[in-house]
Amino acid sequence: MDLLERLFRLSENGTSVRTELLAGLTTFLTMxxxxxxxxxxxxDAGIPMAGAAAATCLGAAFGSILMGLFARSPIALAPGMGLNAYFTYTVVRGMGLPWETALGCVFLSGLAxxxxxxxxxxxxxxxxxxxxLYAAIAAGIGLFIAFIGLHGAGIVVANPATAVALGDLASPNAGLAAFGLAxxxxxxxxxxxxxxxxxxxxTTALAWALGLVDFKPGPYSVEALGSTAFSLDIPAALGLGGGTLGIALIEIVFIFLFVDxxxxxxxxxxxxxxxxxxxPDGTIPRLRRVLxxxxxxxxxxxxxxxxxVxxxxxxAAGVSAGGRTGLTSITVGVLFLLALFAAPFAQAIPAAATAPALILVGAMMMAPLAxxxxxxxxxxxxAFLTLIGIPLTFSISNGIAFGVIAYTVLKLVQGRAGRKDWLMFVLAALFLARFIWLGAG
Structure with missing residues (x-):
């Protein structure tokens, strides 16, 4: 315990080993x-599923443990939603790249x-x-994850006429979520x-008691990691093999880099x-190590x-449970490592059980708006465009883009743009270029 105290300064951060472990478990359960x-x-991109599952656990474990040991931050890491869809449906299936080449592009974006x-x-x-804008980003992400929770609970559903609508509140999923919220x-x-x-x-215990959990783990082996490990093709991602994909490959690496x-x-x-x-000055501790x-x-x-990743x-769920140090993220990483040695057990925890956590964490993240x-x-x-853009476009990057562009345009209209704003104008130009490129696509 003394070692953990010295390494993570638990008392100084107002936390304890027990709190950090519970916070890590909370974060793990929500992700x-x-x-x-x-x-x-x-x-769907052709990557062997067992290998992809093992790689998912390994990437999350490595990133989270490194975040805890090196950056001493309570933030956990894992392969990102949205970027995995872009990888599969745009890069591999849409552009026809082999998944090995796409992995090479991912590696290059990480190197960049x-x-x-x-x-x-x-x-x-x-x-x-x-x-x-920082305040709006934090609150916008709160709305985003609350929306994810509401959708996962079946309380908010898609509707072709109104985009979204109220779901069936009499459904077991919504009932479980309501119980969890209460x-x-x-x-x-x-x-x-x-x-x-x-x-x-x-909520999970109630779901099991009512027979509402369909838990059927499939066959899984740690050895399956070999089916994807070291399969990336960096030379192809660099366009060294010739062909007509040179510019496209640069665009792919740029999108991975930009969104990430x-x-x-x-x-x-x-x-x-x-x-x-x-x-107090708005900076993040040990930022360089985190990045x-x-x-x-x-x-x-x-x-x-x-x-x-x-x-x-x-x-944010683990932080709301009291996590303040790298011990929280190390706990998450260890749990992902343990997941390598067992059947995928996330099915044992229904979406209705984690949805209330996301909804309530989202609610608590509104405070910075003040x-x-x-x-x-x-x-x-x-600030408003950032706040509303993140959940409504289902993209943190798009919300930030709306805010940055609006901020720079209004600075120009006011005649108050100065030399210190040069990087914001560069960012605004890049965001505009991205929107133009996406529109042209």
Whole structure:
């Protein structure tokens, strides 16, 4: 215990070993779905499912443990949703690239992020964004994960006429989620530190008791990792084999890099704000180490055989359960390692059990909005576009893009643009170029 105290400064951060372990378990339970979802998506790209499952666990374990040991941050990592879909349905199936070449592109994007971090450019980007946008990013991500929770619970559903609509509240899934919301919210009101994990476990127990969990683990072997490990084709990703894909390959690497960069930025801001870890000047402690970690995790994930590894916004659930140090993320990483030695067990925890955690964590992430001056249109408009853009476009990057572009345009209209804003204008130009490229596609 003394070693853990010295390494993670638990007392200084107002936490304990027990709290950190519970927080890690909470984060793991809210993101364990990736063990099943990621291999299913990557299998559509032709990647062997068992190998993709093992690579998913390995990439998440490596990134999370490195984040805890090296950066001492409570943020967990795993292959990112959205980027895995882009990998499969746009790069492999849409553009016809072999999945081995696509993995090579993932590796190169991780290497590019590593070099940008060493050069200090990623840190400059974080420093350039105004505090009002940071507040909107954190709250927007709160709305985003709350929406994911509401959808997972079946409370909000797709509707062709109105985009979204109220789901069937009489369904077992919605009933379980309502039970979980009531239990977890009540415990949070009573200031129970383990409220989220207790809520998840109580809802899971009820689902099992009512026979609402369809748990049928399939065959799985750690040895299956060999079917994807070291399969990436970096020479092909560099276009060294000739052909007509040179420009396309550059675009693929750029998209991986671009989306990964700004999704990670949003997650870092949101989770660190929720944990109260942001410094008074708005900077993130040990930022360089955090950024080096997610870059290295993406590269290792590509070698293992999975799409880009990113910081997970579900880490906010663990932070809400009291996680404040790297011991939280190490716990997540160890649990992902244990998942390598067993059948994928995430099915044992229904979506209705984790949905309340996401909804309530999202609610608690609204607090930073009080920091923005909503009476100043130059502040309020970019902040609002960021806030609403993240959940409605289902993309952290798009929400940040709306805010950055609006901020720079209004700066020009006011005639208040200065030299210190140069990087924001560069970012706005890049975001505009990205939207033009996506529109042309």
């Amino acid at each position: 364990a779905y990736i063990i099943l979802v990621n291999p299913t998506i990557l299998a 992020m590593l070099l940008l971090t060493v050069a200090g450019l990623r840190q400059l980007i974080l420093a350039a964004i105004p505090q009002s 239990v977890t919210a009540g415990l949070m009101v009573w200031r129970v530190r383990a409220a989220i994990i207790i809520g998840i476990l109580a 960069l700004f999704d990670n930025l949003g997650t870092l801001v949101a989770v660190n704000r929720r944990a109260g870890l942001m410094r 080096l970690t997610d870059s290295a995790a993406t590269m290792v994930g590509a070698v293992a055989g999975t799409s880009p 990113v910081n997970y916004i579900e880490s 920091e923005a001056d909503w009476n100043d249109p130059a502040v309020a408009i970019p």
